[in-house]
Amino acid sequence: MTEAVLLNISIAILLLPALGFITLILFGKRIPGPQWVGTSLIFLALCISIYVGFGKLAFYAGQNLIMEGRWIQILNVPVLGQVNFDLGIKLDNLTVIMLFVVNLISFLVHLFSMEYMRGDIRFSRYYAYLGIFTFSMLGIVLTHNILMMYIFWELVGISSYLLIGFWFEKKSASDASKKAFLVNRVGDTGMFIGIMILFTNYHTFTFDTIFAQIAAGNLPFHSSAWLTACGIMIFLGAVGKSAQFPLHVWLPDAMEGPTPVSALIHAATMVAAGVYLVARIFVMLTADAMLTIAVIGMITSFIAATIALTQNDIKKVLAYSTVSQLGYMIMALGVGAYSYAFFHLVTHAFFKACLFLGSGSVIHAMHHEQDLRKMGGLRKKMPITYYAFLISTLAISGVPFTSGFLSKDGILAGTLAFGSLTGHWLIPIVAFLVAMMTAFYMFRLVILAFHGEPRDLHKYEHAHESPFVMAMPLVLLSVLSVFFWYGLNPFNPSTGWFLDKWIKTPTTIVPQNMRFDFMKTEAPVAGSLENAKAGEVKTTNAPIAVGAPKVTKQNESETAIVHSEHYMHAMHQAHYPAMALSLLLGGIGILFSFLLYQWKKIDPDKLAESLKPLYKLSLNKWYFDEIYAATFIGGTLAFSKFLAWFDNKVVDGIVNGAATLTRMVSKLGGLFDHVVVDGFVNFTAYLSGFIGIFFRKFQTGKVQTYVVFVVFSVIILLFIFRPFF
């Protein structure tokens, strides 16, 4: 298989779900089995992506394959000169793994939904939406430039909106979809600003060209601060999409969508797109930007984990756990543990999809009951679901021999190393606390739902194991949550093929003085020389033939050198302490949940009573929704958010004051609008109409007048354009 073949069939992967979408949205109602159209197309895409993944990883593991073609070429744009918009796809190891993950989970969700969504009045539309979502997500994964990424990013937002509000008859669902859309907009605006900073400076959207320019020392607006700002701005897009603090509020509400959708979009793939984005721009992040990212990730993971402790809705618990795990990944990127962040993205995608589908299976069996307090004892009724769920729970809690243990341990080691190298000890401390909480709330979930005695006998009586198409995805996903897919050593993932061969931390291209100390390339490290060479190769920027796609190869080994010896050393040192600590804390978490809910040694209600303020804080999700509601009315976000904590009166005062002022201003504005603007508009309209009537006067319908007009026009034109006199 040549690189051209791989690239071309990757485009086929991209287009297959789009084909499904178009077919289903246009003819969905007339096709007898719409689910089969979507599912078979995704299955085909999955097969191709396995083929591509195999071909890439087996034969081109050290290279990036790029195919690009010119979309628009505009010559002579004022100020900018020639402007090119290139479209293209880039296949690197990150991409092919993501292709597989997205297609696999999408396929399983398609399969699962056949049963779960059966009988829905908009069944074919549901599959159409799944198709457009998969298409857009694959687009994000494949693209080699940030413009296309932004386009697909927005498409993903749209499809997420459509799917959250799929049951739009429910007010909560349509509200949630609007909320998700608007909150994401906030992040996307930041991302757009970041993209524009890049485009203004480099006149291109292609990642590699931009990075080559930065590597060559050509900073945006010749200022390192702008580079930091640019990184943080683009990161804002990830904050929105990956539900990071302070824009995390939409994700739990998004659980109003159908549960398989939650598994696909709001757990495994779309929300991971933010992490993927940060991984893509990782090389241009300065130390300040990375620290910001790490702190945001830390705050997110902590807040979400505390909230998940007390939620009673099975999907809400999983939603907050997703937010928390996404925070983990973002934090890992921030501390430079790039490969572990991506590793966790992949492992999390599988076990979280499994958890969500498992919860879907439970909800389906319990006739759409989502309250944990009404479940219990389901283990006997639904053994397959139970064991799949349990394996995934073990994985997310970081129990050895699971994939989650490997990736999580890597992240924890990364934070620990980061702490020891930079002195930011808060990050590892919070990370370990979160690990403990995760183990606790996940086991609480399992125990409440599956163990013990049934609390709602009526519903329990009717519960049943799910049919094959629902159980099969669960089994497959739980199998994928076991360690041996990623490496043979269950305790050290860095020797496994996933991290050793496939995913390497790329070299940062940020100027030396703006990196963390541990990321500086000291002289002996082979990278600095290679780095310069790689930059040189890329800056040649060979002209691309318009229309004809160009296929290029990059040597990945040239561009991939890891951090300084320092960091590697610290990482190595941190590995075993981190593992021991995480095992200990995870064990404590699990133990606590058993004490509280299984053996009932401690009464959870009494504990809640004694920790009432904290309990309430967690149960009410840190009052984020309330805060945002209050602050948006007030109009100023950051300012009154702070005040709302302490003094409602101050806020109210501001609100009232603002309202009065707004009313006054709007009255004035209304007056202005009414008299001046309306007047102007009406005048323009009137004038246009008058001109039209004026012109119409000439159209008398009498041919003799026309002839006169023509002759006179010639004379007048001659008079106007007379040469001399």
Added chain:
Amino acid sequence: MEFHSILNSLTYLAPEITVSAALILVVLFDLILGKNKKALPVIALAGMVAASFFVFQQMTFNGFAFSKVSQPWINVGMITVDSFGAFFKSIVILATVLVIFFSFSSEEIKKSFDRLGEYYTLVLGMVLGMFLMISASDLLLVYLSLELVSLSSYVLAGFTKLRERSSEAALKYIIYGAVSSGLMLFGISILFGMTGSTNLYVINSLLQAPNINHLALAFAGILIFAGIGYKISAAPFHFWTPDVYEGAPITITAFLSVASKAAGFALLIRFVKITFISGVAPSGHWQMIPAFPWKEFLIVISILTMTLGNFSALWQTNLKRLLAYSSIAHAGYILMGIAVLSNQGLIAVLIYFGIYAFMNLGAFFIVMLIANKIGSEELEDYKGLGYTMPFLGVTFGMFLVSLIGLPPSAGFIGKLYLFIALVDAKMIVVAVIALLNTVVSLYYYIKVLREMFLAKPASPSTAFKLSPLSLILIIVMLAPVVIFGVYFNPIVEFAKGCVTILGL
């Protein structure tokens, strides 16, 4: 002229010969077949397909037909074959093929089925005239071909002769056309008197001399423009357009608005570029002979044309008339691209025309289908059509959006390239005026959409079944409008390859 020179020329004339052959066959079969006229459009179509084959051959080769080797001048002839001409010929062929298909489903044409022979003969006659117009590089041929097109179109405009409006339109058209061609002939004779030649290339080399009479030249230029301006309906020579467009059968209106305009524009560009150019700068800007201010002249005409077209369209209540004014406005936009007097402007014009052909024909076709059904072209009868005929409503909306030039339709790309050419030539003021014009045009196009989608249907809906042919035709025209809106490199590259005018 030697015999073998004529023989050689024939290879350059392959498309014209094919069309003539098809024309003769249509006449013959009309006589042979008697009542059953089904074969006639097929013959016409076959002729067009064969012609298109030869036209595509012409995309790559250049040359003169009927050249006079004995002349001391460069080797030039009456007919110039080049890729520029091939582009416009392919537009004409496209329009003709589509219009023949339109005629299948047109109720108006069906009613006078016994005269179908005449109809197709005249259409093919027009095509022949337009081909010659596009290639003509000799004033005599310019005039003759223009007359050939005009005479055929006079008859076609009045084809449904029992309708009063149709006959009235044809009569107006004849009188108006006669005056215009008279003016043009006057201009041609002045030019001939000044230079002693009718060949544009020869005239060009003679005009380079410093001692020409500028007044006479300006007069000749304006008079000849009056003749061409009447064909492309540029203000102030447009007066016939709304009346004729409204009176003629819709198929012919669509044909006039695209094919005959294409031929007119090709003629204008060739005339201006060959006759008045002194060289092309490396940047692609044309250096003109300073004898006549073509740039200013074309700018004034184009602004006048688009403004008049758009503002008059505001008040129209008849769809055909509205589209007539809209086509005047579009002629203004295209003229603006010519006024840039640069290769980039020319590319923009070609792109615009390629797109305009699809969107305008599409809009006319849907108006025709709706007229077939409801028997009216009045705007007030369009109330609620978006609900009674959703497919037609939506596709019509897409064509209109493209005519406005909103992204992501192809119309936007056409305008974008025009504006880029303008800005590149530092004609910002013109660009701004054109933009404001586009804003005005928004009003009357959207007015149609408003009637269709926001007004309540006047009468309860009756089932409307679209024939498969119509469906295919709509899709064929809509596909480029949509696709070129997002992926327009092919058409841009195609246009770039077709800017070569022979000898320059």
